[in-house]
Amino acid sequence: MRKFIDFVLTSVKLALTGSRKYYAWLASLLIMVLFGAFSYYYQLKYGLIITDIRDQVSWGSYIANFTFLVGVAAAAVMIVLPAYLYNYKEFKHITVFGELMAVSALVMVLTFVLVDLGRIDRVLHLMPFTGTPNWPQSMLTWDVIVLNGYLFLNILIPGYLLYKTYLREPPRKWIKIFILISIPWAISIHTVTAFLYGGLAARPFWNTAVMAPRFLASAFTAGPAFMIIILQIIRRYTCIGQPGCKLVVSDRALFTLAHIALISMLVNLFFLGSEIYTVGYAATSHIAPLKYLFFGLEHDGVVYNKLQPYMWAAITMEIIAALLLLFPRTRKNFKTLNIACIFAFVGIWIEKGMGLVIPGFIPTPIGEIWEYYPTLMEIMITLSVWALGLLVYTLLLKIAIGILAEDVVHPSAKGREMPEHH
Amino acid sequence: MVDKGRRDFLKKAGIAAAAIPFANLRIPVIDVTLEEFFQKHYKEMSEEERKRVVERLERQHKEKYGVDVEIMTTPPRKGVVWGYALNIQKCIGCRRCVYACVRENNQSRANPKEPWRGEIQWIRVLEFEKFEAHPGKPSKKDFRTTFGEVIAGINLEESEHYYDPPLVPEKEKFYMPIQCQQCERPPCVKVCPTKATWKEPDGIIVVDYNWCIGCRFCIAACPYWARRFNWSDPYIRREEINPRMHYLGNRIRMRGVVEKCTFCIQRTRNGRYPACVEICPVGARKFGNLLDPESEVRRVIERKRVFRLKEELGTQPKFFYFID
Incomplete structure (x- = not known):
């Protein structure tokens, strides 16, 4: 217990000490969070009227970002799985960064759900004992279970391994069980999130069996793409790569991630194409949301097409990313690789965020066309949740790097060798 | 005697134990008292608790709107399942049902000071063209007729929601009101x-x-777009409040929650017709007990040609459309 308290105190100290650049970065994120908190105060006080979400389009920017980020959280499995199941050495050093990415993504996911609620004061009605969860009927109760379970696993696993490294002790066997559970669990969080949409017969745009597979494919593109960028940043700004550093982020690890992103992107485009073909060729009345998304809908001489430019941009970015990742020459060149990663990330953010949520509502089930466009306050709240996630990620990374790379160790374990972690 | 006394004592003790300290303390910003915060699910409340909650709600209506209201908790009657039938051949699209519903059910009204806040309406009347044809360009590749496009019948995506002619019904149009289908x-x-x-x-x-x-999952799941959300605090003038209310029906809502048509539960459970049935000037709306073979709805269902909206979704609405 004493040692654990030391671990927590050391972690806090690690998180809160750093260079001036580090403080500046933290401060700018904190300011953004505060801006959002200020807007959220108005939302609490006046209701969701401060957003542009209405009866016609009843979910907006919050749920769009929620959906996308569940995928980012799930994508940690693409590092965990090769490392633990296939014993892929290059990933051993970076698994912790993947798991912590999952934690910060989940912080954003849960915050987005909470800010979307009309009555946050009644959130306990979702829980057993304090409420009446509609389990197993409602997919949302499943989502509460799998998301919180995944958050627990991704705090427990890296937390325990960091603790053991801090004490220079080999980890116990039981943690392996949790690591193995975390693999299918990652799949489950995004499957359940897809089922939220896929199970609604009222919304033909979502009511398709390809929803969950498509979600997983796009997640396994966006997640690794994000990690490739983050790992390069970590490599540049920390001791990693310098002599004496205990951690290695190898080029090979990054290129393997790029490979994973490539295959997932191709599968994602294939699923998207299948969906477009099936709906488009059959050309039943179910085609309307897709038509809205890509071309806009016309009613009484007015064309409604606010999403159109974003969707075309997304598809273009995804195709460019796929091509850049496809050819070894561009995949192994960091300049083009980074462009590919940013395009893949942003492309999927649009495609499976706004591009998935909004057209589901247009037209409404009884044929009204009503367009949604987030308000300034809504955008501020959305950005601040992202800032919160980045803030959490930064602090967690700082701790992990301190313990794994910079040789921060418990006083009782000084001089002991670093155990083979993970 | 002894037993009853003991029971009463236990009951009182139970209530005392359940009583919340600082029940009237208000949580700022979300504007909720602790008593409200700890309120149970309606179905899990005892008779005693329901009474207390209703009394509190009546008090709050008085404090907030200055009106004496009665909030009923009339239970369902045995052997009754309500059904509705609507004659789309007769409907003239006048929207009197829409406004009668708003008045009866204390929906939030449009606030002149905040024009972005519209009125909440539970009934939406759709206007359809009886026949519409757009000439197409003849083409060798195209298998369409020279019309190009032919529109007739109920195509929701061709419906007009905001029709506003000086006089209804218009000759070349027909109308179809949609509200909760009570699936x-x-x-x-x-x-x-x-x-x-x-x-x-x-x-x-x-x-x-x-x-x-207020997660609005139900709004996304409803194929009839029958549910509405309170995006802000309801706005309703004192003199417009209908004081005869039901806990599950037309009591005034709060921001952040979903509401919907209840077949005027406060009326129908007390032997009256829904407001929309009463107001309809052409008698297009019929209401009654589906389990009673002599009821109006049953007779309509058996004698007229009826259909239900989006039958293919398997929702089994208890709202029947019919033509003579």
């Missing part, structure tokens, strides 16, 4: 994560406005 297999109830919405024994889908968390 036997309601998708909205299935998706609700907190059981805040459910089907009552008399077939009406209701919402406990004090239990709803």
